[in-house]
Amino acid sequence: MSDDRPILAVLGGTGALGAGLALRWARAGYRVIIGSRDRARAEDAAAAAAMVAELPPGVRIEGMDNPVAAATADIVVLSVPFASHDAILDSVRDALSGKILIEVTVPLAPPKVSRVHLPPEGSVAKAAQIRLGDAVRVVAAFHNVAAAHLRDLSHTPDCDALVFGDDRAAREAVIALAAAAGMKGWHGGPIDNAVVGEALTPVLIHINKRHGIDGAGIRITGEATKP
């Protein structure tokens, strides 16, 4: 590929949601790197994804350890268990300067995964923005996408993506990535609003259980007059 599309690293791309996003973006022609603390696991996940994705010619999914993946990419996606979030973020922070960090991490508190649980800063994404400072543009998105829908390439995900972040151009870049993965992305406002994305996931887990849905999502209703 020789285009100006950003190289994407999905840290935690061995998990269901991260792998699903990696799959969709590679299929749309992006160069995608799956990152993991364990390079061998990252390579296995990349090989598994490449097998199902029917990639366009010249496109590849690679596996690397997290710091190398973050250093190689233009945009870094963090989709990791809450318990290991801070350690993984610290392990890559030197590689993030000047880049967009997409926070997909949900602050679940097992075993009560259908009860909202938030960090003192309000959200994981807000805490990351504080931790990283102005050199990194943190955007929160994709928390409410059911992984099962991303992996099933035969259909378009039946949900929208809420996109939060203080930098509008960074939000636009992530809205473009939402579209590449088959979803309508919405400007949800500043990083202070990321609490909505992170808190919605336990609510959707509750709805799945209580209403017997396999992968509930949300859509925004109303007639949009601007994209």
Next chain:
Amino acid sequence: MSDDRPILAVLGGTGALGAGLALRWARAGYRVIIGSRDRARAEDAAAAAAMVAELPPGVRIEGMDNPVAAATADIVVLSVPFASHDAILDSVRDALSGKILIEVTVPLAPPKVSRVHLPPEGSVAKAAQIRLGDAVRVVAAFHNVAAAHLRDLSHTPDCDALVFGDDRAAREAVIALAAAAGMKGWHGGPIDNAVVGEALTPVLIHINKRHGIDGAGIRITGEATKP
């Protein structure tokens, strides 16, 4: 009317959202009281609502001051500006014992109404449940319903209602009220999850502004196998 439907009081029913809910419920055959700190304003709002609602025979909308409205009703709805919430709640708390309190209040912080702002307890509804104790079953709902849609009786509101509360039977009662107002209601989990309803409103305000929508809402996607 002689049926076993609860009598509803909408405190803050002079505001757009409260008035819209009162209108829909009266039209569905419920006896509805609009409450206000100012009884004359409550009566005016009730008269205005009764004029547009084409009420079923025998159904009426009345106006009362808040404490009398709360004492008369079986279910009390609180839809008031955040700044006056605590004072109004205290003015009716003696009348709430044994009842369901539906919290619709959104903790907006003008002038930044498209930025999420939450109280230290996590949400207004959670704070109310703590303040009132076990004798009152607090349910949070209807924060994300655009008032304009409720008032336009010629169409069904294009949005769902997320319903939060620690008591399942109380949530069921509110889901029935959502249906009466033309909306699908979803069990969103315990009162700890009410943060989602309250934080979504500033996000929807942001989406309205940024994407040029008149009254954005949300819908839950996925095939529900249980009501």
